[in-house]
Amino acid sequence: MQRVTVKTAARPSSYKVIIGAGALSLLGEVAQGALTVHARRIALISNRKVFKLYGAQSAEALRTAGFDVAHWLMNDGERFKNLRTLKRALAFLMSARLERSDAVVALGGGVAGDLAGFAAAVYLRGIAFVQVPTTLLAQVDASVGGKVAVNADAGKNLIGAFHHPRAVVIDTDTIRTLPLRELTAGWCESVKQGAVGSKELFDMTYNFLRREAEDEKHARVESLERLIAAQVAFKASIVAGDEREDVTRTDSRSRRILNFGHTTAHALEAATRYRRFRHGEAVGYGMLVAGEISKRLGLLDRSGLELLSDAVARCGRLPRADDLSEDMILGAISLDKKSVGGHLKWVLLERIGRARVVDGREIDKKLLRASLRAAFERASKNK
Ligand code: NAD
Ligand code: GLY
Numbered sequence: 001m002q003r004v005t006v007k008t009a010a011r012p013s014s015y016k017v018i019i020g021a022g023a024l025s026l027l028g029e030v031a032q033g034a035l036t037v038h039a040r041r042i043a044l045i046s047n048r049k050v051f052k053l054y055g056a057q058s059a060e061a062l063r064t065a066g067f068d069v070a071h072w073l074m075n076d077g078e079r080f081k082n083l084r085t086l087k088r089a090l091a092f093l094m095s096a097r098l099e100r101s102d103a104v105v106a107l108g109g110g111v112a113g114d115l116a117g118f119a120a121a122v123y124l125r126g127i128a129f130v131q132v133p134t135t136l137l138a139q140v141d142a143s144v145g146g147k148v149a150v151n152a153d154a155g156k157n158l159i160g161a162f163h164h165p166r167a168v169v170i171d172t173d174t175i176r177t178l179p180l181r182e183l184t185a186g187w188c189e190s191v192k193q194g195a196v197g198s199k200e201l202f203d204m205t206y207n208f209l210r211r212e213a214e215d216e217k218h219a220r221v222e223s224l225e226r227l228i229a230a231q232v233a234f235k236a237s238i239v240a241g242d243e244r245e246d247v248t249r250t251d252s253r254s255r256r257i258l259n260f261g262h263t264t265a266h267a268l269e270a271a272t273r274y275r276r277f278r279h280g281e282a283v284g285y286g287m288l289v290a291g292e293i294s295k296r297l298g299l300l301d302r303s304g305l306e307l308l309s310d311a312v313a314r315c316g317r318l319p320r321a322d323d324l325s326e327d328m329i330l331g332a333i334s335l336d337k338k339s340v341g342g343h344l345k346w347v348l349l350e351r352i353g354r355a356r357v358v359d360g361r362e363i364d365k366k367l368l369r370a371s372l373r374a375a376f377e378r379a380s381k382n383k
Contacts, residue, residue, distance in 0.1 A: 001026075002229035006144060006236040008164050009243055017144060017168040017236070019229045024057050024132070024171040028065025031103065031130050034167035038101035039128070043093055044071040045116035046107040050134055053177055058107055058132060070096040074115060078274060081111045081151050083159065089119040103128040103166070109135035109182070110142035114157070117148030121163035131165040134174040136186025137280050140193065140231040141258075143168050145239040156266070162244055170232070172224050184316030185280025188261075190231055191311045192283055196257040197234040199353035202311070204230055209314040250345065250357035257355040260347040261286030264372070267332035268321060276319050284312045285321055288378055292371035293363060294348040294356075304352050313382035322376045326369060333368070 001020035008014060018030055031042065042062050046055060051073055059069045072092035074085050093104070106116035106129060113131050120129035133143035149160025175183065187209060194202030208227050238255055245255040265282035277285075291308045294300035300308075312318075336344055344360030 002225050004229055004232045004236055006164070006168075007240040008146070010146070010162075010164055012166070015165060015167055017170060017229075017232050019139075019170040019172065019232065020225050021173045022171060023169050024054060024174070025061055027058055027105075027130075027132060027169050028061040028063070028067070030167050030169050031062060031067065031105070032065045034130065035103050035128055036101055038099075039103055040068055041096060041098055041102040042067040042069045042105055043096050043098055043102070044069055044105045044107055045089060045092075045119065046071065046073055046112055047076040048073050049076055050108040050112065054107060054132075054134060054171075054174060058105065062105070072096075074112065076111075078111055078151070078156075078279075081115050081149075083150055083152070085115055086119055086150050089115060090123055093119060093123045098123065098127065100124050100127055103130060105130045105132060106143075106165075107132045107134065108138075109133065110138040113138050113143050114147075114149050114160070117146075117163055117165065118150055118160055121148050121161040126163060128166045129163070131168040133168065133170060135178060135182050136175050136228075137182070137189050139170045139172075139175070139228055140186065141189050141235060143170070144232055144235045145255075146243070156269075168232075170228060172228060175224075180316060181278055181281065184284070184318070185278040187315035188280040188284040188287070188312065190227075191308075191315060192260050192287055193231055193234055193258070194311075195287065195308060195349060195352055196252075196260045196347065196355040197238075197353065199351075201230055201234050202307075202352050206307070206311045206314070209311065252350075252355050252357075254357070256345065256357060257347050260349070260355060261290055263333055263336050263344060263346055264289040264329070264375075266336055267329050268324070270335075271324060271328050271332045281318050284315055284318050285375060285379060287312055288375035289371050290346065290348055292374045292378075293346065293367065294350075296367050296371060297348065297358070297363070299356060300349045300351060304349065307352055308349070309378055309382070312379075318379055318382075320380070322380050326372055329372060330365070330368065 004017040104120040106113045131143035146164035149157040152158040194205040242255040261283040265286035268282040
């Protein structure tokens with residue numbers, strides 16, 4: 001097992017992330033260690049699909065540690081991460097009579113984690129919760145850092161809070177049952193973290209993907225554990241330095257750099273009404289676009305761009321995007337909700353492993369259009 005500590009300014013001032021094959025069996029004792037002695041009830045929130053795979057084992061581990069466990073299953077899918085489901089989740093917490101000392105356990109991908117985490121953040125003005133992420137994306141990114149939210153009609157994650165989990169239990173075995181597209185999405189987010197984090201993390205991720213193509217898929221348990229731990233440690237370091245994503249920060253260690261690839265990704269998702277791309281897949285395209293812009297602005301050299309592009313290609317097949325209208329995507333980019341003071345901030349690369357935040361006004365329309373076209377051509381050649 002690997003262990004990573006996430007430091008926070010909130011109380012308690014840190015929490016542990018336990019990572020390894022079979023970590024689910026430790027859920028009870030991890031929860032016991034992370035919660036107060038007064039915690040008696042656990043409300044497990046998941047969906048039918050994940051609960052069928054890992055629910056019994058999770059509930060058993062919690063019961064063995066002495067907790068009363070009740071569970072509630074939300075509908076599966078991004079479109080259910082909304083206020084209506086939140087209301088139902090809160091009704092469940094009330095009917096299960098959870099007290100302030102009790103806790104929620106989120107079992108599933110980022111959708112279950114974000115929704116259950118937000119329910120825990122607002123129920124009785126905030127109770128403890130434990131994340132048990134079962135997708136690669138949630139393991140390397142969503143479960144760590146305390147961002148919890150639901151979507152609104154006007155856009156994704158518009159209603160939310162910062163509410164850190166008391167512990168995160170990552171059983172790397174759970175990704176064996178993940179559909180291939182979910183793996184691709186998770187690898188794209190992993191490449192993203194390497195690209196902005198450090199050359200070492202990027203190389204570790206890239207080498208894993210290269211070797212995985214040669215070996216049996218889903219194999220190589222030990223190096224997967226180490227890789228996920230390194231990804232989590234990177235995310236923890238960014239969160240510790242900029243917990244609430246300070247809007248005034250634009251430096252290369254600000255939390256904002258985690259949005260590398262996200263400006264185009266959000267536009268692609270919105271332009272296709274969230275039906276075509278898994279979020280991580282759209283980030284795959286977004287990184288190629290940001291890479292092309294970085295190269296055209298003279299920040300990233302050709303070899304850096306080629307390496308980034310090869311890493312994205314190794315994440316898996318991306319849905320097609322070359323049939324989408326450039327004008328529509330450019331229009332959606334200009335509406336990005338992450339803008340500050342009315343202006344977009346692009347996360348670009350100076351080199352692999354170092355991000356640079358650039359004001360959108362420094363990127364003219366022609367350059368953006370050319371970058372978009374070049375990135376889509378690159379992606380279709382990669383197929
Ligand atoms: P998801 O939660 O929808 O999971 C993807 C699919 O995989 C679902 O159908 C789910 O039921 C299924 N699944 C989950 N675990 C499985 C397993 N082990 N085996 C088989 N199937 C399994 O999607 P996701 O990609 O995990 O998360 C995306 C969400 O995460 C988005 O809502 C996004 O906004 C959010 N997110 C949050 C943060 C954050 O910091 N809070 C960061 C990144 C993404
Ligand atoms: N996934 C981006 C963040 O946690 O800030």
